[in-house]
Structures are given as structure tokens and as C-alpha cells.
Amino acid sequence: AILTAPEQVAASKQYDFIIVGAGTAGCVIAARLTEDPSVKVLLIEAGVSDNGTQSDTINVPLLAGSGIGTMFDWNYTTTAQAGLNGRLIDYPRGFVLGGSSSINGMIYARGSSEEYDRLANVSGDAAWSWNNLKKYILKNERHTPPWNNRSNVGEYDPRVHGNGPLLTGLTPTVFEADKRVIRMTEDLPNQYPFNLDLNSGNGLGFGWLHTTVGDSARSTSASAYLHPALNSRSNLDLLLHTQVTRLVSTLGNHTFKGVQVAQSATAANYSFTAKKEVILSAGSVGTPHLLMLSGIGPSQQLQSVGIPPILDLPDVGANLQDQSILTLQWAVNGTTLSGFFSDPTAFGAALAQYAVNETGIAAGNTVVNTIGFMRWPNNSPVLTARDPAAGPNSPHFQFSFLETFYPNVGQVAPTTGNWLSVSVVVQSPTSHGSLNITSPSPFVHPTINPAFYTTLFDIRTAIHAIRTLISLLATPAWDGFILEPFLAVAALSTDDEIEAYIRTFADSLKHPTSTAKISKTTDTGGVVGPDLLVKGATGLRIVDASVLPSAVAGFPQAEVYIVAERAADLIKSAWSLT
Numbered sequence: 001a002i003l004t005a006p007e008q009v010a011a012s013k014q015y016d017f018i019i020v021g022a023g024t025a026g027c028v029i030a031a032r033l034t035e036d037p038s039v040k041v042l043l044i045e046a047g048v049s050d051n052g053t054q055s056d057t058i059n060v061p062l063l064a065g066s067g068i069g070t071m072f073d074w075n076y077t078t079t080a081q082a083g084l085n086g087r088l089i090d091y092p093r094g095f096v097l098g099g100s101s102s103i104n105g106m107i108y109a110r111g112s113s114e115e116y117d118r119l120a121n122v123s124g125d126a127a128w129s130w131n132n133l134k135k136y137i138l139k140n141e142r143h144t145p146p147w148n149n150r151s152n153v154g155e156y157d158p159r160v161h162g163n164g165p166l167l168t169g170l171t172p173t174v175f176e177a178d179k180r181v182i183r184m185t186e187d188l189p190n191q192y193p194f195n196l197d198l199n200s201g202n203g204l205g206f207g208w209l210h211t212t213v214g215d216s217a218r219s220t221s222a223s224a225y226l227h228p229a230l231n232s233r234s235n236l237d238l239l240l241h242t243q244v245t246r247l248v249s250t251l252g253n254h255t256f257k258g259v260q261v262a263q264s265a266t267a268a269n270y271s272f273t274a275k276k277e278v279i280l281s282a283g284s285v286g287t288p289h290l291l292m293l294s295g296i297g298p299s300q301q302l303q304s305v306g307i308p309p310i311l312d313l314p315d316v317g318a319n320l321q322d323q324s325i326l327t328l329q330w331a332v333n334g335t336t337l338s339g340f341f342s343d344p345t346a347f348g349a350a351l352a353q354y355a356v357n358e359t360g361i362a363a364g365n366t367v368v369n370t371i372g373f374m375r376w377p378n379n380s381p382v383l384t385a386r387d388p389a390a391g392p393n394s395p396h397f398q399f400s401f402l403e404t405f406y407p408n409v410g411q412v413a414p415t416t417g418n419w420l421s422v423s424v425v426v427q428s429p430t431s432h433g434s435l436n437i438t439s440p441s442p443f444v445h446p447t448i449n450p451a452f453y454t455t456l457f458d459i460r461t462a463i464h465a466i467r468t469l470i471s472l473l474a475t476p477a478w479d480g481f482i483l484e485p486f487l488a489v490a491a492l493s494t495d496d497e498i499e500a501y502i503r504t505f506a507d508s509l510k511h512p513t514s515t516a517k518i519s520k521t522t523d524t525g526g527v528v529g530p531d532l533l534v535k536g537a538t539g540l541r542i543v544d545a546s547v548l549p550s551a552v553a554g555f556p557q558a559e560v561y562i563v564a565e566r567a568a569d570l571i572k573s574a575w576s577l578t
């Protein structure tokens with residue numbers, strides 16, 4: 001059942017599990033646990049439905065990205081970023097069923113197998129390794145053809161895709177820039193190798209991008225997992241528009257099987273108790289915030305804002321990692337989507353066509369179809385002290401090829417010409433920030449400091465990536481296509497100039513992780529053990545991006561889905577469920 005107010009939860013109902021957050025991970029857990037008809041689950045989501053008047057913003061692939069800053073977003077902001085000239089950065093997180101999977105950029109790239117092997121090493125549990133996770137990797141996702149049934153032969157490896165509920169696919173339209181990327185991999189395979197499938201565990205090279213688009217619509221954790229379960233099962237209740245404000249320690253000790261909820265700062269509080277476990281899936285911001293509100297975290301910090309500490313876990317909120325993004329733009333000779341995006345009539349016509357029969361440019365992934373993952377050369381001095389990549393076959397930086405002028409913060413897109421933008425991402429940053437609590441009120445946002453570009457490695461890697469990109473676009477594959485760089489790009493020559501560009505324009509890629517990170521059972525640090533149970537607590541597990549040990553070697557949503565699939569089995573096995 002879908003409930004919209006806490007008083008609708010029947011007092012007589014005894015839930016086995018309470019899941020906090022119907023986001024990417026939370027919907028997977030809710031759907032998998034309720035496969036056992038004997039289990040009763042209450043899923044609590046602070047945000048809104050994905051099936052309302054503005055749900056096109058979520059569902060129409062062309063509109064990906066436009067949920068940012070709307071009612072579907074928690075609308076967080078970072079602290080002033082010392083590495084970005086003191087700028088404050090918008091920090092979106094999904095405030096809607098499906099969580100961030102409903103407002104994200106839809107890229108589905110599992111990345112390097114070494115990422116998962118690192119998870120196994122850090123947690124001391126070999127079951128988290130790539131090879132041992134194979135079942136869950138395939139259980140989550142399914143490749144589907146684009147709306148126009150364009151053949152994808154040679155653009156992906158069907159053997160590495162499964163038969164799961166989440167739909168993914170490749171672009172319905174190939175652009176000139178995509179052809180040039182592939183030609184470059186044919187011309188210079190040693191420098192720029194072709195990667196047949198970025199979901200195969202091979203984390204390096206250039207290839208076609210899978211996005212979470214299937215049947216002409218965005219596929220989310222809610223559309224793929226939650227709604228089918230809600231539609232067919234009576235053992236799952238979803239409580240919407242309701243924030244969990246505190247975890248309650250039921251026995252007056254470290255057993256956290258209760259939650260307190262409210263619909264606003266002034267509304268009444270209600271409490272619910274789980275018979276078996278509370279599962280926190282509130283995301284890399286929501287999860288550490290809620291732990292701290294409940295007295296679980298760095299004791300001194302909690303005391304300083306008037307929260308009585310119950311469980312001292314200094315790593316709650318610490319270790320925040322994120323990846324940053326900026327773009328460089330070139331005028332090109334050939335049609336891109338620049339004209340389409342600057343023509344409201346054409347844009348409107350595409351949406352009108354979509355409304356009629358879910359076809360056309362609005363029905364598939366559009367802006368970015370090809371991507372490349374690269375490393376520093378292995379003998380680079382910058383790697384001498386420590387290589388932060390997940391392993392020797394994992395990337396340090398990444399390029400995405402965007403079929404339009406993609407402005408950096410504060411830039412305005414030219415209204416004429418055809419443009420190619422390439423985004424530059426430092427994939428394995430060494431900067432670490434933190435998330436801190438400033439008030440005992442659950443309705444006051446925590447402070448979020450990703451600490452972008454506060455290490456020499458990160459700035460040197462971004463400079464190296466930009467230089468690599470400029471020389472990449474000078475290879476023969478791009479002849480006759482690239483006309484000239486945009487003004488701000490043309491001005492880049494010295495390292496100082498490139499560094500200034502980075503600090504002026506870098507933004508968040510919106511990939512925060514590690515604020516409740518996993519560690520070995522025997523480690524004193526970390527927040528959860530290999531079974532994702534909170535260290536020192538009973539009845540409390542965390543399943544979301546916050547447990548990941550570091551910024552991911554691929555794109556995070558794929559890993560979150562995979563972790564959640566295995567976590568569901570861990571929970572089932574702990575309680576002998578089917």
C-alpha cells in the first residue's frame with residue numbers, strides 16, 4: 001500500500017524491516033525482501049512521488065538533468081570550496097521515489113573490476129570481489145534496444161548483460177563526434193584503445209555508453225523494482241512525504257530497531273519499530289546525517305550541537321569523496337545538437353512527438369554517447385608515493401563527448417554554430433572532505449564539504465587530462481571536424497592558466513560516497529563491517545553509496561545497485577528468508 005501520512009500506518013501492523021529511503025538502494029532492498037511473502041516491510045521516503053504532474057521531468061530521457069533544483073531535489077549546497085576559489089556548489093540529491101536514480105545523468109557504467117576487488121580488500125570479504133559478485137551484476141540490469149531498434153552490434157558485449165529489472169541501452173542516434181571517437185581508437189589503438197563494453201569489468205579505453213533508458217523512458221530503481229513490487233504484493237507498505245528524523249535505541253542500549261518520523265519541523269512525531277532490522281538507505285548525505293541526529297557518530301561533534309552521543313563512530317560523515325567535472329568546448333564542422341538545444345520550437349516539437357508515441361529525439365539518450373577512461377603512464381612520478389586508482393587497470397581520469405555546447409557554471413552557450421564539448425573528470429581523486437551536523441534539528445541541512453581540488457594529485461591529474469584531451473583532438477581522426485576552440489579554451493597554454501580554468505569552472509559530478517564507509521570487522525575505523533551492519537550497534541544496517549570505500553572507478557549507480565542486490569541476499573540469509 002502507498003501511505004501518505006504516518007497516522008495511516010496501522011498500529012496493529014508489525015513490520016519485520018523498516019527501510020529508510022526509497023532511493024536507488026532502498027527500492028532494491030524493499031523489492032527483494034518482499035519476495036518472501038512472510039516478510040513485512042515498511043519503506044519510508046522523505047520525498048515525493050515519481051508519478052505526479054511534473055513526472056515528465058523524471059521519465060523523458062531528453063529531460064535528464066532537469067530535475068536538478070526542482071521539487072525532486074533536496075537542494076543542498078556545499079560549503080565554500082577552498083580549491084574552487086571559495087565557490088559554493090549546488091549539491092543535488094534525489095527527493096523522490098527512486099532517489100538519485102530518478103534525477104541523475106542516467107549513465108550506467110560498472111567500471112573496472114578492480115573497483116569491486118578493492119571493496120573486497122577493504123572489507124576483508126572476498127564475496128565483494130568482481131568475480132564473486134557476478135550473480136548480482138547480472139541480476140540487476142538488462143540491455144534493451146533503442147526506440148528505433150538501431151542495431152547495437154559491435155557496440156557492446158551481450159555476454160556481460162543480464163536479465164534484471166533495470167533497463168539500459170545505447171543511443172538511438174550516432175553523431176559525427178561518436179564516429180570520430182571510434183575512428184581514433186582504430187587509428188591509435190595503443191594510445192586510445194577501444195573498449196567493447198564499459199560494463200565488462202575492463203575499466204580503461206573508449207567506447208559506447210549505456211544509459212538507464214529502456215522502452216523509451218528513464219528506468220529507475222522505483223520503476224524497475226519498487227512499483228512492480230507495490231503493484232503485486234500486500235507485504236510492502238510505502239510511507240511517502242515522511243522524513244525519518246531519528247533512529248531510536250529500543251532497549252536503551254545499542255539496539256537500533258526503532259525510527260521516529262515527522263512530515264515537517266512543526267508536525268507531530270510518530271515512532272515505528274522493526275521486529276528484525278532497520279536498514280538505512282538514505283544516501284551519502286542522508287545516512288550520515290541521520291546517524292548523527294541519532295547520537296551515532298563523532299561524539300565530540302555531536303555534543304557540541306547538543307546531541308547526546310550514544311555510539312562513538314568518528315568515521316560517520318568523515319571521508320566524503322566526490323568527483324568533479326568541467327567541460328571544454330570546440331566549434332565543429334558538422335551537425336551536433338547545438339542548434340536543437342538553442343531552438344525552443346524544435347525542442348518543443350520533440351517533446352510533443354514524445355507525448356504522442358514516445359519516439360524521436362526525446363525518447364533516447366541524446367547528449368553523450370561515447371566516453372573514454374584513461375590513466376597516467378605507470379612510471380609517472382605523480383604515482384610514486386601512492387596510486388589512488390582502484391588498480392593498475394583502472395582510470396585516473398575520464399572524458400565524455402557531448403554533442404552540444406555544455407556550459408560550465410557561469411558560462412553562456414553561444415546561440416549559433418555547432419559545438420562539441422568534452423567533459424573532464426578526475427576519476428580517482430585523493431581529496432577527502434566531510435559532512436558535519438550543525439543543529440539537532442533534522443530539518444536543518446548538514447554542512448557538506450567535498451573539498452574539491454585540495455590535493456596536488458587532483459590538480460595535476462586534471463591539468464594532465466586537459467593536455468591529453470587537447471592532443472587527442474589533434475589526432476587525424478578529428479581532421480576536418482574540429483574548427484576552433486571556444487575563447488576560454490583557446491586561452492589555455494601554461495599550467496597556471498589551466499589550473500585557473502579548473503578552479504574557476506569545476507563543479508560536482510554529484511557522486512558522493514564513503515560517509516559511512518565499510519571496513520574489516522577487526523578495523524577500529526569505518527562505520528559498517530563487511531555485512532553492512534553498523535559497527536557496535538545491533539539491528540542496524542546501511543545499504544547505499546555511503547558505504548563505498550572511495551570515489552568509484554566507474555559510475556556509482558551501477559555499483560550501488562550491485563551492492564544492494566547482494567545486501568538483500570545477506571539480509572535474507574541472516575534471517576533465513578526465501
Ligand SMILES: Cc1cc2nc3c(=O)[nH]c(=O)nc-3n(C[C@H](O)[C@H](O)[C@H](O)COP(=O)(O)OP(=O)(O)OC[C@H]3O[C@@H](n4cnc5c(N)ncnc54)[C@H](O)[C@@H]3O)c2cc1C
Nearest residue numbers: 021023024025046099100104105107244283286545555557
Ligand atoms: C544530478 C545527479 C546526476 C548523477 N549522474 C549519475 C550518472 O549519470 N551515473 C551514475 O552512475 N551516477 C550518477 N549520479 C550518482 C548516483 O545517482 C548516486 O550515486 C546513487 O543514485 C546513490 O544511490 P543511494 O541509494 O546511495 O542514494 P539515493 O538514490 O539518493 O537515495 C536516498 C533516498 O533516501 C531518501 N532520504 C534521505 N534521507 C531520508 C530520511 N531522513 N528519511 C526518509 N528518506 C530519506 C532520499 O529522498 C532518497 O530517495 C548522479 C547523481 C545526481 C544527484
